[in-house]
Amino acid sequence: MAGESWELIPSVLIVEILSLLSLNDRLNASAVCKRWRSCLFQPMLWKSISLNLDKKFKQRTNFLTAICLRFVRKCAVVFNPHDVEEGRKCMCILEALARNTNIQVLELKPSSNHFHLADYTEFRYDLLSSAVF
Secondary structure: OOOOOHHHOOHHHHHHHHHOOOHHHHHHHOOOOHHHHHHOOOHHHHOEEEEEOOHHHHHHHHHHHHHHOOOOOEEEEEEOOOOHHHHHHHHHHHHHHHOOOOOOEEEEEEOOOOOOHHHOHHHHHHHHHHOOO
């Protein structure tokens, strides 16, 4: 096979190879050629994703959000409930997932289990106005 192009491998085989790799290895392998890159976007490769909204993971999260939210079946979102920007991003992700007819599992994972209800005055007002005493 010396001198032959990676592009000659059947797409089904490329997707199978990519399915055996970790996320980082998948992304690296997609740099082989345009055809491998196009195989990266097959829905079967993205049944489950985990999104971390921390700024350190912004590029990775933006990539996965743009590509996978339409068809993913399981999604975990890690966010800081004290960070307004992460809260807004989390809401955008939830809105996108609401249009996904394949979603079966959604996990919201706050990076802290402590928050002040006073920070969420609109939410607090709704809770108090609908409370039955």
